[in-house]
Every structure is written in C-alpha cells, then in structure tokens.
Amino acid sequence: MEPPHPDAALRHRAQRFEQRVLWASVLALVAWLTAGFFRRPEAGGIERLFVVVLALGLSAVIAANRMFLRVLPALDRTPREATVTGRRTLNAEPDADGDVDPYDLLSVRLDIDGTLVDSHIAEIIARESLDRFTVGSTWTVYAFDGPLTHAERPADSRVILAEAHDDVVRQGYNLVRCTLRGMTGPGSDLLQRRFANDPDPTDR
Template sequence: MSDERPPGHEPETGGVPVHPQPEDRLGSERSLVRATWVVVAVLVAWLLFGFVREPAASGAERSIVAVLACCFAVPLLVTRGWRRTLPALDRTPRRATVTGRVHFAVDPDSDSDVPAFDLIEARVDIDGVQVGTTIADIVAAESLARFAVGSVWDVYAFEDPAELNNDHRTRVILTEAHEDVVRTGYDLGTYVLHQRPGPGSDLLLRRFADDRHARKAAAS
C-alpha cells in the first residue's frame, strides 16, 4: 500500500500529528533563507549583466527581474530581526502566573495567510516586584487549554524588558522545562514570527547578546 500523502499533510502516529522539532524548524528556516538569498543574488547579477551584454536587456526585462528580486528580498529584510543577535536574555528561571489571554484576529477581507492567535498574559516576580508581562511563545490551539488563569509556568526574562517593547507589553519566554508545549511562532513585540506548529522552543536556540559571555563563563 502506498504511503504517499497529499502535500501539506503531516505524518501521523496513532492519530497524533508528528510535529517538527525545534532544531528542524530552525534548520529549515535557515536553509530557506540561504536559498532565497542565492535567488536574489542571481537575479541581481542578471540585472547588472543586462546593462553590458550585447544586445542589452530591454527595459521590460530589467523591470520584471527587478520586481522578482524585490519579491524575494523584501520578506528576508522584514524578518531579518530574527536572524540578528537578540537582546541579552537572563536565563534565570522565574515563575509566571497566567492572568489571561489577548486574542489577535485576522481581517477576513485581507490577503494575509497568518491565522488568528492568542498571546498569554502573566505576572512575573522580577527582583521582588510583580510585573505584568506577555509570554512571547505563540501557543498552538492544541496546547492552549493548559494555560488556564492561575496556572504557573517557568519563564526567562530579558535583561532589559523594554528593549523590544513596542506595544507596552514586556515579553518573557517559556524555558526548556516546557518543551512539550506546541508553538506556532513567537511575538517579541518588535519582531513577530509565525511558523509551522511544533513542540519546543527554537527561539531559545537563536543568538542572544549575552550568549558569548555565558559560553566563556561555562568554559572557565
């Protein structure tokens, strides 16, 4: 019997979808970024070569190639914040108590393919002060029921909570203790990333400003 599945369908085990792991999601994203930059470079090279070749490329040809290059480059530029070093993260586990949710709906008349999602609001003790904050992990619907009001979760806070704050909500990140929680992306305020659902945090695998110092301290 054939094991082929329609495109876009996840393999299942006992009726439970098998989601990609954090390392796989991050690796897939980086491979896609590299491939896209190669396409942009090829298009730009063709555009430049079109000015010196004989016969020279027509205005229509150059316009089409320029538009294609922009179509590939713009998404990379919009999401470049995720590929740069993120602000320093204090990896001291803190206890966050859920206080509610904020729902973000999508305009049904828009062309956006981003689904509606919820962000979890919580209160965290930071240096003896109870701070209202938002969990940056965008929790998938299948894990959302676990984040009932009053439930407690381990989180990391940024050393400067306001550095990425552009919506008057500071952000915290679920720690490795909650690798079973399925995420569909992350909302850091300044940067928002939507991706395929999967358990574990590929956000914690990204570069933070204090990672180099932490590695040196661990090695000494």
C-alpha cells in the same frame, strides 16, 4: 494521523536555509542582469526590467525575514516560576477581507528579585497545548534584562518559556512590536535566536 510538527531547531534551520536560497537567487539575478549587457544580442528592456523587479522583490523578502533573525535584547537565563493569571485575545478585529485570526497571549505573574512583575508569555501557544495553561498553573520562564520584561505597562512585558517546556506546541510569538505566526511545533523559536548577552560566535 497528522505528521508530527517540526521542532524548534529544525524550524530555525529552515529559516536560515530559506535566507541563503533567497540570497543566492538575488546574486544569480544580478549576474544574469550584468551578463545581459555583454552577450550578443544584448538583453532587451523588458527582460532587464523583469530581472530588476524580481531581484528587488526577493531583496524585500530578505529584509523582512531579517527582522525575525536579528539579535534579541539580553536575556536573563535564571529559571523563574511564573503563575498564569489569565489570557489576552489579540488580533480579534476583521482584516480588509473580513477574516478574523485571533490568538491568545497568556498573562503571568512572577517574582524577579523580590518584585512581583505582571507579564505575558511571548510564545503564542497552539490550541492543542493551550488547555494546559489554566489559571493558577505554574511554568518555568526566562525574563529579559531590560524593558522587554520590565516594561512600564504589563501589556508590553514579555517572558519566554524555558527549555523544560519544550513539549509545548507553539505557533509563533509576540514581542510587542514584532509578531511571527504560522511556525507551528514544539520548542521555543525564540530560544533558537541569539541574545545581546550571548557570547559572540566569532570569538570562538
């Protein structure tokens, strides 16, 4: 029997913890590099180069991870009913190693203030839950206030599954210019993030 997938809150805390560990590692390497100038004998050139390269590598990982933790555009948390209209298969072309790792984005149609909008569910639904999203099935979603939902092209429009569907297993998300895969489990990774219209936690 496979172990249960971690829920969205646990996955989000793991991401935050990973960032803290990376920052602590970089600070430790900087301290090590600095101490190398004062200790006797001094650190050699190879040791200093190794520390610098390692610190730069970890800093690059931190910078990349920050993309997946930044504040997202404003979200309208009005529950709306979206009807599945089909699927789009993405990432179907082989990479440099000849591997193919496709995934499906679900196309939906919803009413936003009297206007029918063709969009896509931003979460990448895992295979074990994908069969539930048949054409014509309805799901409660949240829409973004700005162009991330109200895009010129339906292919660039995204909505997020509401908390009512936290039992659905996801394996990442696609926000047009930002895609994260591999974090499999129930619940929405996106709803764990901060949105531009959320209260500032520092004001509390």
